[in-house]
Every structure is written in structure tokens, then in C-alpha cells.
Amino acid sequence: MTLRSTRRLLIAAAVMAAAAPSAVWAQNKVNLGVAIPAATHSFTAGIVWWANEAKKELEKAHPDLKITIKTAANAGEQANQLQDLMSATKINALVVFPFESAALTKPVAQVKSKGVYVTVVDRGLTDTSAQDAYVAGDNTAFGKIPAEYLAKALGGKGNIVALRGIATTLDNERMDAFNAVMKNHPDIKLLDAKYGNWNRDDAYKVMQDYLTRFKQIDAVWAADDDMAFGVMKAIDQAKRSDIRIVFGGAGAKGMVKTLIDGKDPRIQADVSYSPKFIYDAIKLTAEARLKGDKLPPTTIVPSVLITKENAQSFYFPDSPF
Known part of the structure; x- marks a missing residue:
């Protein structure tokens, strides 16, 4: 082997070694899509508000995380948004609050079939094999x-x-x-x-x-x-x-x-049934995927009786809901 050939091999090895950390970093980046109903009433207004709070806080805390939020006024629009998130945004994780269960089951299954990690929130799908995890109130x-x-x-x-x-x-x-x-x-x-x-x-x-x-x-x-x-x-x-x-x-x-x-x-x-569970679902999914982990198949947030005696504990005047 000539001196020139040896030098070329050493340079190539150095380039590969320098590129390796970047490749690992790229694999650990999470491009998270969030598909939720539009704020057509106060509960979904709360959902939209908490989702945006999650985006703001989590992207600030995790440089390797990008969150894209889509809101839909009906099931058909949400199905189209899922296609857009997959093809244009190229997400590798999805948190979806289905507008309707039956109408969104096949579109979500198609996303999962492309290797995207899927967390379904609240309104479950008619076929649970289309999801990796489920987060909801009781x-x-x-x-x-x-x-x-x-x-x-x-x-x-x-x-x-x-x-x-x-x-x-x-x-x-x-x-x-x-x-x-x-x-x-x-x-x-x-x-x-x-x-x-x-x-x-x-x-x-x-x-x-x-x-x-x-x-x-x-x-x-x-x-x-x-x-x-x-x-x-x-x-x-x-x-x-x-x-x-x-x-x-x-x-x-x-x-x-x-x-x-x-x-x-x-x-x-x-x-009780707080829209904050969308924040929890986004946070749990993002942080698990950043570590390469998965969520438990089901996470249930308790619902409890609210009366005059304990109502003050459930009163959040600054929230839209």
C-alpha cells in the first residue's frame, strides 16, 4: 500500500468517526405531530391551549424535539392532516386526539404502518392495533x-x-x-x-x-x-x-x-375530566421517544366527583376551560 493510499484511508476513517455522533443524534431527534380537534367549544379550546403550552415548554427544554400541531374542524380534515404530517412534515411520532373513532381508525393505522410511534388520546380508535399507547380520562x-x-x-x-x-x-x-x-x-x-x-x-x-x-x-x-x-x-x-x-x-x-x-x-x-391530559400525553410521548422508550399501553387519568365542598380545588380561572 502506498503512502498516498494509507493517507486516504486515514482521512476516510476520520470523516466516518466524525459523522457517527451526528448520525446517532439524528436518530434520537423526535419530530412529533399533534392532531387535535379545533376549538369549537370550551373543552376543545382547553385541549388546544394545553397542547400549545406543551409545545412551548417541551421544545424549550429539549433541543432535539420539534412539535407540529394541527387542529381540525371535522374528521375528514383531520384525516388529511395526518397524511400531511406524515408526507410533508415527516413525523416519527404522533399524538392524536381523534375527531371521531371509526372515521380516524384507518388513517391513524396508515401512519403507524409507516413506522411512526402513535399515542391516541381520549377518543379511542375502533381497532387498538392502530396505536402504541392510549392516554385518557376515566x-x-x-x-x-x-x-x-x-x-x-x-x-x-x-x-x-x-x-x-x-x-x-x-x-x-x-x-x-x-x-x-x-x-x-x-x-x-x-x-x-x-x-x-x-x-x-x-x-x-x-x-x-x-x-x-x-x-x-x-x-x-x-x-x-x-x-x-x-x-x-x-x-x-x-x-x-x-x-x-x-x-x-x-x-x-x-x-x-x-x-x-x-x-x-x-x-x-x-x-372532573380536565383537557390537561393532552399536555400529559404530549410530554409523556416526547420524553419517552427522546430516550428511545415506549409508554405503557394504557394510562388513565382519574375522574372524581366535584361538589361545593371541594370545588375550589378544581377552579382554574386563567384556563380557557
């Missing part, structure tokens, strides 16, 4: 706690109407848990349960229909604080005095403040 407790409270408050008898959210796995879990409790109280009749889409205006229309059709309603399970406010508006406009309790859900600051003030006797309790 949806069983979210349905069970109101049912138990209403059954006791009504003395085991009366007429109830319910409002459901959007057709998702979590809505099914809540409704199933509510019905399971009510099976033990045969003198309580669930008159109807229609979708209010977790939306104040939609809930107002559903409640107007209930008030027209049912002459005696003792309690309403609105299953969301935004829907509860729509329900209250419909009741007040109809000047109905038969409805003793309206039970919402998720601990919106306006509802918690109503509990604290005690100004409306129909608002007696709530159940």
Missing part, C-alpha cells in the same frame, strides 16, 4: 359517578333524560357505565339519550325537543358542561320548574364557579 367513572349521584338525589325514582357527545368509544364507555348503574334502580326511567355533540347550541336544540315531548323530567344528565349550559338555557326559556338537577361533566370553570357560588340549586355536582 370514562367509566365519568358515566358511573353522575348515575350514582342522580340515583341517590332522586331517591331511586323519577324521569331522566341524557345527552350524549359524539359517536366515539369514550362516549360509549360513559353511556354504558351510566346504564349499568341505572339497571339497579328500576324506578328511574331514562326517557331518551340523544347526541348533543358536546356543543352548547346542539344541546340547546336537543333539550328543546325533550321539553316538548316529555311533560315530567326530574333530572338531566348532560354529560358535558358546555351541553349543560345549553340545557339550562332551554329549560329557562321554557319556564319549566319540574327539573330539579342538571348534571354536566368535565369541570369547566364556569360550572365549577356556579358550584362554588351556590347560585343555582339545579347545579349540585360535577365530575
